[in-house]
Amino acid sequence: MTRLAAAMALALGLSACAVPEWQQPGTPLADVERDMGRPTLTEPLQGGGQRLLYSRQPAGQQVYHMDFDAGQRLVRVRQVLTLANFQALHSGVDTRETVRRMFGPPALVERVARFDGDIWTYRILDNGEPRQAHVHIDPAGVVRRVMFTDERMRDLEPPR
Structure with a gap:
């Protein structure tokens, strides 16, 4: 009986979780916001649409762009924290603002002696x-x- 109750509670809990990848194209913006909660950032898109950015930083390793058309319907969902997207940044061209719009707030902001500026x-x-x-x-x-x-991840075995 206890196992059945635990399984039902787990199933109920998982059904309440909203996952960006599970959102279907055509879903109204209001439904996505109700399921996903408040986005980390909202940006206007050309043509009257908008992008909701959902970040799992600092603990997670994903940032999702959820793009909506002018009719406030979901068009696409994209996970943007990829090596290729960071490699596409142009030194001397891209700015703090373009980085923020693409990736959202960083997990950490640091400074080091050998560079005059912030490291996101x-x-x-x-x-x-x-x-x-x-x-x-x-x-x-x-x-x-x-x-x-x-x-560097924590060691699974304690030091000897």
């Missing part, structure tokens, strides 16, 4: 491996460099 760090998955993308932004707000490092 995002947690990503690269072929299933946890990595970090570090976007170096100078004091004028211009992207100067993007670097990648492996994310």
Whole structure:
């Protein structure tokens, strides 16, 4: 009896979870917001549409763009925290604002002695491996460099 109750509670809990990838094209914006909650950012799109950005940073490794047409219907869902999207940033061209619009707020903002500016760090998955993308932004707000490092995860075994 206890197992049945636990299984039913789990099923009910999972059905209440809204997952961006499960949202269907054509779904009204109001339904998506009701299911997903408040977006991290909202940006206007050309043609009268809008993009809702849902970020799982700092703990997660996903940022979703949910694009809606002018009729407020879902057109597409895209996970944008990818190595290719960070590699597409142009040093000296992209800015703090373009990075924010694409990826949302970073998981971490740091400074180091060898760079005059902020380093925005995002947690990503690269072929299933946890990595970090570090976007170096100078004091004028211009992207100067993007670097990648492996994310150090906690050891599963205690030190000896």
